[in-house]
Amino acid sequence: MFNALTKDYPLSTELQGKIDLVLESHGYDPTQIVEILLEVQDLDERHYVPEPTAYYLAEKLNVPITNIFDCLSFYAQLSDKPRAKYPIQICNSPACRVNVIDTKRLLSTLERLLDIKIGETTYDGRFTLETISCFGACDRAPAVRINGQVYDHLDTQEKIEALLRSLP
Amino acid sequence: MENVSFLTKNFGKYDTNAIGSYVKIGGFSALKKALDLEPLSISDLIASVKVKGRGGAEYDMYDMGRKLSQARAVKGERKVVICNADEGETTTFKDRELIKNDPFNLIEAIIIAGYVVGATDGYIYMRAEYACFRPLLLNAIRQAKSCGFLGEKILGKNFNFNIHLYSGAGAYVCGEGTALIRSIEGRAGRPRMKPPFIKQSGVFARPTCLCNVESLSIVPHLLLDEQQVYASCGMGDSIGTKMISVAGNVNRPGVFEIPFGTTVREIIYELAGGVQKNRHIRLIQFGGASGKVADESILDTPYTYEDLRAAGVMVGSGGILVIDERTSVLDFLRMNQEFFSEESCGQCTPCREGNLHIKLILDKMAEGKATAEDVKLMCKIARVMSMSSLCGLGETAQNSLLSAMEVFPETFEVGGAEA
Numbered sequence: 001m002f003n004a005l006t007k008d009y010p011l012s013t014e015l016q017g018k019i020d021l022v023l024e025s026h027g028y029d030p031t032q033i034v035e036i037l038l039e040v041q042d043l044d045e046r047h048y049v050p051e052p053t054a055y056y057l058a059e060k061l062n063v064p065i066t067n068i069f070d071c072l073s074f075y076a077q078l079s080d081k082p083r084a085k086y087p088i089q090i091c092n093s094p095a096c097r098v099n100v101i102d103t104k105r106l107l108s109t110l111e112r113l114l115d116i117k118i119g120e121t122t123y124d125g126r127f128t129l130e131t132i133s134c135f136g137a138c139d140r141a142p143a144v145r146i147n148g149q150v151y152d153h154l155d156t157q158e159k160i161e162a163l164l165r166s167l168p
Numbered sequence: 169m170e171n172v173s174f175l176t177k178n179f180g181k182y183d184t185n186a187i188g189s190y191v192k193i194g195g196f197s198a199l200k201k202a203l204d205l206e207p208l209s210i211s212d213l214i215a216s217v218k219v220k221g222r223g224g225a226e227y228d229m230y231d232m233g234r235k236l237s238q239a240r241a242v243k244g245e246r247k248v249v250i251c252n253a254d255e256g257e258t259t260t261f262k263d264r265e266l267i268k269n270d271p272f273n274l275i276e277a278i279i280i281a282g283y284v285v286g287a288t289d290g291y292i293y294m295r296a297e298y299a300c301f302r303p304l305l306l307n308a309i310r311q312a313k314s315c316g317f318l319g320e321k322i323l324g325k326n327f328n329f330n331i332h333l334y335s336g337a338g339a340y341v342c343g344e345g346t347a348l349i350r351s352i353e354g355r356a357g358r359p360r361m362k363p364p365f366i367k368q369s370g371v372f373a374r375p376t377c378l379c380n381v382e383s384l385s386i387v388p389h390l391l392l393d394e395q396q397v398y399a400s401c402g403m404g405d406s407i408g409t410k411m412i413s414v415a416g417n418v419n420r421p422g423v424f425e426i427p428f429g430t431t432v433r434e435i436i437y438e439l440a441g442g443v444q445k446n447r448h449i450r451l452i453q454f455g456g457a458s459g460k461v462a463d464e465s466i467l468d469t470p471y472t473y474e475d476l477r478a479a480g481v482m483v484g485s486g487g488i489l490v491i492d493e494r495t496s497v498l499d500f501l502r503m504n505q506e507f508f509s510e511e512s513c514g515q516c517t518p519c520r521e522g523n524l525h526i527k528l529i530l531d532k533m534a535e536g537k538a539t540a541e542d543v544k545l546m547c548k549i550a551r552v553m554s555m556s557s558l559c560g561l562g563e564t565a566q567n568s569l570l571s572a573m574e575v576f577p578e579t580f581e582v583g584g585a586e587a
Contacts, residue, residue: 031354035335038296067355074356074513075337077296092510093258093457094503095415098491133340133507134258134457135297138415138487139422148299 011056018043019053023060030061033071037078046082046125047147054080076132084121084128086167089145092131095138102142102155109160110144127164174398174409175385176425179269184304187311190272196317198388199276203325207284211237213390217399217407220473223252223343223380224260224455224485225560232383239285239377242367247287248376251278251384253294254348256340257456258507259487262411263381265423267294267301270385271308275331277384279317280391282329285377290331293348296338305333340511344559345370345378347513358515359559382411382486403429406472410486414440417447417492426471433467436490447492451500451575455484457507458564460571461500480571497572497579502530508565519562522553526569538582547573 011019022039026032040057041049049057049072058065072080088110097103111117114127121128137143140152146167154160173179182189190196202210215233222232239247251274255263267274278290292305309331312318320328334352336342342357349371351357370376386408390398398408406428412435415421419441426435432452436442443449453461460481469479476483491500509523529546532538550566557563573580 031352032334033354034337034351038299038335038337063354070356071337071354074358075296075339077338092503093507094453094491094500095259095487095489097503098416098489098495098500100494132338133511134256136255136261136264136295138259138261139413141415141421145297148296150300 011052015043015053016056019056020060023057028061030063033057033061033063033068034075034078036061037068037071037075041078042147044082045085047085047087048079048082051080082125085126086146087128087130089130089132089135090118091133091135091137091141091143091145093134093138095134096141096143099141105157106142106144106154106160109157110164113161113164172401172409172427173425174389174393174401175266175382175411176269177389178273179265182272184269184271185307187272187308187315191315194392195272196276196315198391199279199317200323201391202280202283203323203327207240207286208237210280210284210387210391211240214387217390218405219383219386219390219408221380222382222386222410222486224257224459224483225564232379232386235379236281236284236377239367239375242375244368244375246289246374247285248371248374249278249281249285249287249290250348250352250371250376250378251290251292251381252343252345252348252378253292253298253381254336254343255295255298255381255485256343256511257458257485257487259415259453259489260413260456260485261415262413262423262486264298264301266381266385266411267298267305271301271304272312273388274381274385275305275308275312276317277387278331279312279322279329280387281377281379281384283327287377288328288330289374290329291334291352291371292331293334293336293342293352295336295342299335302333302335309333339513340507341513341559341561344561347559348378349376358513359561361558401427403427403470403472405474410471410483412471412486412488414488414490416488416490417444417494418442418490419444428472429470431468431470432488435471435488436467440490443490443492447494450491450493450495451497451572452491453489453500453504453568454481454487456487456489457504458561458567459484459487460567461575462571463575480574497576498530498534501569501572502527502534504568505530508561512561512565516556516558516562518553519557519559519565522549522557522562523565525549526566533580533582540582543580543582 054068072078118129137150143152211233215231219232341347342351344359345366347357347359366376402408413423424439449464451461505527509527512519512523514520529542
């Protein structure tokens with residue numbers, strides 16, 4: 001159904017192989033589309049689902065391409081636009097933000113060290129600062145979430161610097 | 169105050185990666201017992217101790233036992249039990265601890281619920297933020313299957329049941345029943361109109377029984393509770409224990425199991441270690457972002473469904489957010505409002521526009537430019553939202569604002585005239 005388009009944007013055999021592995025682990029089940037997209041977007045270094053990949057998935061799962069893009073734009077953790085290699089997600093819910101001093105320190109330190117503001121990406125595409133709603137680590141505030149991993153108790157400048165340095 | 173561990177009694181007692189060590193501490197004996205009982209006697213047992221839905225939705229506050237027996241009464245084939253682990257409410261992370269420390273109990277609970285309802289499939293819908301527990305649960309499901317607790321003819325009985333794990337991707341609204349179901353079906357999780365109700369036509373149009381992690385987790389413990397420990401806890405009509413999560417400006421934020429009837433003061437000052445640097449409490453929000461707020465006067469209220477309701481708040485999801493004097497009521501409301509403006513799915517007008525305009529008026533208040541007219545309008549929008557929104561998100565989004573208007577009227581006095 002989407003042959004014309006997938007031919008226009010051919011995927012490398014290597015990427016196809018990786019995507020097929022993900023699809024296989026979910027039994028090519030189109031209802032598992034959300035997990036599949038989450039896993040496929042992590043195959044890309046910039047953590048997003050490029051358009052050709054989306055078409056490829058639509059064809060393999062036999063679902064309308066609109067459904068894929070609907071999911072990509074609906075769910076906050078999915079993206080159809082390139083993000084950074086390390087999207088730094090900061091909790092924006094009251095439970096974390098009422099720890100006023102810690103949260104302000106976290107935010108200002110990150111902005112200073114990376115020289116970007118919330119919503120921006122560093123020039124080398126390594127870091128993005130983004131705010132997200134609660135990720136369930138309220139008892140470990142102040143915390144950030146990077147590629148699914150929560151880094152908690154970032155209550156001193158040194159810890160924040162050490163975190164940034166520890167990312168390869 | 170007394171310490172209880174009923175729901176948490178397995179925590180740290182077994183290796184969460186190995187079914188053998190769970191069986192060794194008595195795991196799956198509740199399932200064995202359940203399969204010898206009549207399904208309705210199990211739901212009666214749950215109803216007898218008045219276990220209420222622990223997810224926190226206001227209209228979900230009826231008996232868990234009744235919910236299961238109603239689900240059993242629905243006619244239809246291939247029924248479904250869904251475990252809602254999409255704990256999106258802020259300040260709420262009790263289900264995280266239950267999944268992390270006692271995954272096999274949850275699996276066992278879902279199988280028992282499936283037996284009571286007469287279901288053939290169970291789904292666990294877990295939020296993407298808890299993706300780190302996916303291997304744990306997948307492993308638990310796989311091991312349960314290989315030991316014959318899942319699959320065909322479970323324990324030699326005429327009962328077939330399987331569990332599937334689904335993941336969300338960061339949408340708060342997917343905690344709402346119909347949205348969650350759409351998400352499991354592989355679509356964007358936008359809520360739909362009811363009826364048809366989930367119990368008649370839920371996931372893949374099959375009759376569905378949707379329960380919270382905590383409500384389910386109680387079931388195996390209850391079945392084995394011969395000494396009636398659970399029934400001996402609690403106060404008045406709120407029987408038993410509850411998992412609560414405390415966060416915000418407290419010294420020891422975390423998850424605690426309390427018997428109903430523990431006072432809010434004991435929770436905050438003994439369990440959670442008191443307010444940081446002994447500051448004063450500005451406000452306490454109960455039940456996550458969609459919960460209501462109270463001031464310090466609530467400290468001596470016992471934590472029960474009835475007493476909290478009488479005091480103008482709700483148990484809700486079990487989250488307690490303590491905010492000290494450094495944050496003003498208005499600042500808190502603006503943060504909360506930002507959350508809802510972000511998380512509204514944008515499908516129905518009252519919620520989409522209402523959340524936006526309330527945010528704009530709150531911002532105006534912060535700048536000191538709001539008039540009494542604005543406050544009146546905000547109040548009206550909030551009421552319209554709670555009456556006419558499509559789903560629970562829009563209906564409850566303004567709980568904190570409306571309750572703050574009652575508890576802290578001085579915040580809303582602008583231009584000299586009270587709103």
